[in-house]
Amino acid sequence: MNLTLARIVPLFFSMWLSIQCVFAGESDRALAEQIDQHVDAQLVAAKVSPVATLGDAAFVRRLFLDLTGRVPTRQEWQDFQQREDANKRLLLVDRLLDSPDFAFQLRNELDMMLLARKTHNDAWREYLLAACRENRSWDQLFQEILLPEYKLPDQPGPAAFIRERVQDLDELTNETSSLLFGVNIACAKCHDHPLVYDWEQQHYFGMAMFFKRTYRTRNGLVAERPEGQMKFTNIIEEEKQAEFMFLTGAKVDEPEGNLSKEELKRIEELVRKAEKDGKAELPPLPEFSPRKEFVALAVDSAEANYFTRNIVNRMWARLMGRGLVHPLDQMHSENAASHPELLDALAADFAQHGFDLKRLIRGIVLSEAYQRSSQWSSEELPPAPELYAVAVPRPLSPWQLSLSLLVASRNPETLPGLDKPDDWEQQRQQFESQANGMARRLEIPDDGFQVSAEEALFFNNSAQVENDYLRDSGNRLVGYLKTIEDPESLIHAAFVTVLTRPPSDQELQAMLQYIRAREDRRVESLQQVVWALLASPEFRFNH
Amino acid sequence: MTDSHFCGSPEHRISRRGWLGTTAAAGTALAADMTFLDVLQSPALASELQTRQKRVILLWLAGGASQFETWDPKPGRPTGGPFAKIQTSVPGIEISELMPKMSTRLHQHTSLIRSLNTRIADHGTAYNLMLTGRVGEPGVDFPDMGAVLAHELGQIDSEVPDYVSMYTSTEGRRKGKAGFLGARYNPMFLTDQMTPENIGKLDSISSVDHRDRAALRQLLAKRFSSDRPSPSVASHNTAYERVRGLMASEKLFDIDQEPRSVRNAYGPTQFGEQCLIARRLVEAGVPFVKVARAWWDSHGQNFETHLELCADLDHCMSALLDDLQQRGMLEDTLVITLGEFGRTPNINGSLGRDHFARAWSCSLSGCGIKPGTVYGKTDEDGNTVVDGEIGAGDLFATIFKALGIDYHKEYMLGSRPIPIADFGAKPVEEILA
Numbered sequence: 001m002n003l004t005l006a007r008i009v010p011l012f013f014s015m016w017l018s019i020q021c022v023f024a025g026e027s028d029r030a031l032a033e034q035i036d037q038h039v040d041a042q043l044v045a046a047k048v049s050p051v052a053t054l055g056d057a058a059f060v061r062r063l064f065l066d067l068t069g070r071v072p073t074r075q076e077w078q079d080f081q082q083r084e085d086a087n088k089r090l091l092l093v094d095r096l097l098d099s100p101d102f103a104f105q106l107r108n109e110l111d112m113m114l115l116a117r118k119t120h121n122d123a124w125r126e127y128l129l130a131a132c133r134e135n136r137s138w139d140q141l142f143q144e145i146l147l148p149e150y151k152l153p154d155q156p157g158p159a160a161f162i163r164e165r166v167q168d169l170d171e172l173t174n175e176t177s178s179l180l181f182g183v184n185i186a187c188a189k190c191h192d193h194p195l196v197y198d199w200e201q202q203h204y205f206g207m208a209m210f211f212k213r214t215y216r217t218r219n220g221l222v223a224e225r226p227e228g229q230m231k232f233t234n235i236i237e238e239e240k241q242a243e244f245m246f247l248t249g250a251k252v253d254e255p256e257g258n259l260s261k262e263e264l265k266r267i268e269e270l271v272r273k274a275e276k277d278g279k280a281e282l283p284p285l286p287e288f289s290p291r292k293e294f295v296a297l298a299v300d301s302a303e304a305n306y307f308t309r310n311i312v313n314r315m316w317a318r319l320m321g322r323g324l325v326h327p328l329d330q331m332h333s334e335n336a337a338s339h340p341e342l343l344d345a346l347a348a349d350f351a352q353h354g355f356d357l358k359r360l361i362r363g364i365v366l367s368e369a370y371q372r373s374s375q376w377s378s379e380e381l382p383p384a385p386e387l388y389a390v391a392v393p394r395p396l397s398p399w400q401l402s403l404s405l406l407v408a409s410r411n412p413e414t415l416p417g418l419d420k421p422d423d424w425e426q427q428r429q430q431f432e433s434q435a436n437g438m439a440r441r442l443e444i445p446d447d448g449f450q451v452s453a454e455e456a457l458f459f460n461n462s463a464q465v466e467n468d469y470l471r472d473s474g475n476r477l478v479g480y481l482k483t484i485e486d487p488e489s490l491i492h493a494a495f496v497t498v499l500t501r502p503p504s505d506q507e508l509q510a511m512l513q514y515i516r517a518r519e520d521r522r523v524e525s526l527q528q529v530v531w532a533l534l535a536s537p538e539f540r541f542n543h
Numbered sequence: 544m545t546d547s548h549f550c551g552s553p554e555h556r557i558s559r560r561g562w563l564g565t566t567a568a569a570g571t572a573l574a575a576d577m578t579f580l581d582v583l584q585s586p587a588l589a590s591e592l593q594t595r596q597k598r599v600i601l602l603w604l605a606g607g608a609s610q611f612e613t614w615d616p617k618p619g620r621p622t623g624g625p626f627a628k629i630q631t632s633v634p635g636i637e638i639s640e641l642m643p644k645m646s647t648r649l650h651q652h653t654s655l656i657r658s659l660n661t662r663i664a665d666h667g668t669a670y671n672l673m674l675t676g677r678v679g680e681p682g683v684d685f686p687d688m689g690a691v692l693a694h695e696l697g698q699i700d701s702e703v704p705d706y707v708s709m710y711t712s713t714e715g716r717r718k719g720k721a722g723f724l725g726a727r728y729n730p731m732f733l734t735d736q737m738t739p740e741n742i743g744k745l746d747s748i749s750s751v752d753h754r755d756r757a758a759l760r761q762l763l764a765k766r767f768s769s770d771r772p773s774p775s776v777a778s779h780n781t782a783y784e785r786v787r788g789l790m791a792s793e794k795l796f797d798i799d800q801e802p803r804s805v806r807n808a809y810g811p812t813q814f815g816e817q818c819l820i821a822r823r824l825v826e827a828g829v830p831f832v833k834v835a836r837a838w839w840d841s842h843g844q845n846f847e848t849h850l851e852l853c854a855d856l857d858h859c860m861s862a863l864l865d866d867l868q869q870r871g872m873l874e875d876t877l878v879i880t881l882g883e884f885g886r887t888p889n890i891n892g893s894l895g896r897d898h899f900a901r902a903w904s905c906s907l908s909g910c911g912i913k914p915g916t917v918y919g920k921t922d923e924d925g926n927t928v929v930d931g932e933i934g935a936g937d938l939f940a941t942i943f944k945a946l947g948i949d950y951h952k953e954y955m956l957g958s959r960p961i962p963i964a965d966f967g968a969k970p971v972e973e974i975l976a
Contacts, residue, residue, distance in 0.1 A: 452782060456785065460744070
């Protein structure tokens with residue numbers, strides 16, 4: 001790519017400007033500025049200039065999707081538009097982070113990251129929601145999830161992470177390692193990792209040892225046995241005893257047990273019964289708990305690198321469309337981060353500020369890097385994605401899409417959203433349960449996500465889409481559009497409500513022509529216009 | 544502007560062009576189409592076009608059929624059960640008397656494999672093994688045979704579905720999965736009806752409005768994707784562009800469109816009707832169709848179960864092979880008859896046979912197969928494989944090779960190469976044409 005002076009000067013100017021802001025006392029943008037320094041430095045080194053910053057409308061839509069998990073209502077957008085405050089983007093960020101929507105959105109994201117690919121679990125989701133509402137710290141969540149309470153009558157919500165995986169030790173080991181530490185060690189099960197020197201068989205079995213004794217009782221509690229060892233055979237057929245060993249190689253020694261053989265036998269018998277019978281006596285927990293040791297080791301300052309960098313990287317990837325370490329579960333020495341110092345800086349900041357997810361998210365969305373346009377109009381190929389020079393269009397998650405369909409298909413007059421905060425939390429709660437069915441039939445997007453023909457057929461031909469999003473009634477968008485006489489205003493209202501932007505001239509003309517050709521079936525034509533907007537890629541993606 | 548809303552990768556551009564070439568009416572039109580000539584100049588692409596015409600029908604025997612009552616009978620032995628064996632049209636090869644129609648067709652179409660040792664004998668894990676060709680590992684979501692073959696044999700913007708999955712009875716009901724190949728290769732799954740969900744439009748919208756509404760959507764999509772070169776965004780448009788073609792394929796599921804004589808040949812059972820649908824689908828270009836026939840899991844009353852189910856299988860499989868042959872399609876269509884495992888030599892107290900994966904059988908017919916051959920051998924009681932033992936990976940390599948697909952081919956999962964047939968798998972050359 002050619003780099004002209006004209007393109008690079010503004011870049012330096014913006015860097016200078018951001019440095020000035022720090023001195024001007026805007027220290028609450030400090031994290032964002034750090035991000036931009038690192039990202040900009042690499043852009044300069046690669047001689048690439050980033051695309052322009054998003055316009056207001058696109059920014060508001062992106063921010064609402066990321067922080068509230070839904071599109072903005074028309075009124076929320078217009079309210080932002082009318083503000084004249086120079087700081088209004090920052091103000092909106094803080095407003096959304098404090099809104100009731102944020103907890104719902106973070107809950108849904110954590111659920112999709114940790115469990116929803118396997119199963120839907122209401123108690124777990126309730127637990128996450130309560131935790132997100134009080135902005136519980138990530139290390140606290142981690143401990144609650146891996147060390148759930150062991151008591152009846154209720155199955156504790158956080159136990160689901162282990163409970164749903166414990167029947168398969170390999171799955172529990174590898175998914176804990178991938179999701180919570182960014183390290184996929186499955187390759188090291190049968191042999192030392194062929195490509196990555198970091199991962200040897202002993203690490204795989206070392207990690208598995210921490211979960212080997214974990215089991216679930218018939219009534220859904222997660223507990224541990226007093227005993228359990230593992231051996232593994234390496235490729236030269238040597239048999240080895242597995243140790244309690246963390247990814248970093250740090251080990252835990254098991255203290256000499258003080259239970260007699262008979263006592264151990266009795267407990268094993270209780271465990272067997274409790275696994276089969278929900279009414280059986282609960283076996284006692286052993287004094288030495290490998291899982292407890294694991295949790296202590298994983299968050300201990302000397303070993304916590306993986307723990308903090310993983311969640312920072314996952315949060316970054318969710319908001320930026322690509323991890324600093326990519327793929328997300330390949331955090332090892334052969335796969336360096338695109339911006340190693342930035343990852344270190346974000347991880348350090350995260351750990352210093354009490355593992356506060358909200359602070360981290362805030363820092364990222366306030367950065368220039370986050371606020372870049374997703375449009376690339378040059379004939380040349382776009383720059384490498386790890387430069388973050390242009391935003392990647394991200395498919396909406398099942399929850400984002402399902403909730404956005406509900407919000408966008410409402411009568412905008414009767415749905416002020418956050419502009420009427422008293423009613424809003426309850427309304428949001430209602431949307432959340434209405435969104436459930438649709439969210440669960442959609443796929444959670446991965447890298448290289450593709451829309452299925454099934455989805456397109458569903459949007460085209462299912463009665464559910466017609467009933468839920470296109471109904472002609474007073475509190476729905478179609479019902480509202482029907483009351484607008486002037487076709488141009490009507491089309492304008494439909495675009496702003498669904499896509500948070502006015503129509504282009506070409507779009508306006510096409511829609512006008514469409515409606516005018518169907519004056520004998522006006523309501524149907526309005527349904528079809530709304531359908532075209534809801535089924536557009538512009539609605540399907542966060543861009 | 545490049546190929547508008549295609550993802551812009553050179554691969555897809557070529558595939559699309561290749562596709563336009565192959566479908567732009569048969570015969571003379573091809574020669575006149577310069578883009579098609581282009582394609583032929585590249586050896587890689589020429590072979591790509593060859594595999595393009597291949598199709599697969601998987602007759603899935605859900606629950607696990609008995610090898611003793613089908614392809615590997617042992618009458619007179621303690622493990623043999625009450626049924627006799629019969630001579631087939633190939634001298635020296637005998638199969639169970641429950642498969643009389645197939646016995647007369649063996650020389651024309653079919654090869655038997657009698658030496659599968661796949662070790663895993665619980666339904667769920669064995670199902671995954673036999674449909675993905677590997678044991679699997681945590682953290683990798685392997686695509687099944689249907690998704691891989693749809694990917695290898697189909698076209699990205701195909702107007703027909705490229706992976707259709709049907710079943711009889713709830714026990715056989717497993718949808719299939721595209722795994723890391725992505726939702727583009729998800730099966731079109733027929734649930735309680737004989738046509739796929741949402742394939743027909745609602746009565747509340749006219750055909751004209753349905754079409755015009757799609758054009759309106761397309762206008763919005765074009766504007767959005769023109770300056771967003773993202774494969775995911777492109778896949779949204781591809782999916783919506785496929786809708787009209789997929790809806791038009793609704794008629795493929797309507798067997799009333801077949802002449803009476805053809806319907807009679809397949810017979811009135813649900814399995815027979817689904818086999819006929821499968822034939823209609825592959826004829827229209829669908830590369831992979833799975834018809835699951837359940838439920839073979841005969842822990843009790845094995846012999847009564849097989850008396851009934853084998854009659855249906857024997858009849859429908861024969862009718863399908865005859866029909867494909869009469870239409871000149873068998874050369875390019877591979878019919879796989881397979882389950883998750885076989886059944887035990889031991890006959891239990893309820894006159895049943897239990898799960899057994901150490902020595903069992905399957906059959907391959909049609910495309911790329913040397914007809915009238917048998918590969919592998921079990922001992923006289925059917926307890927072990929004594930000759931030509933193969934595993935699931937080898938079977939997959941055989942299937943790929945029969946279809947002209949390089950079984951060494953690798954998919955990249957991040958930085959990791961994953962061969963389409965499991966590591967170390969080898970095809971059974973003896974049964975390949």
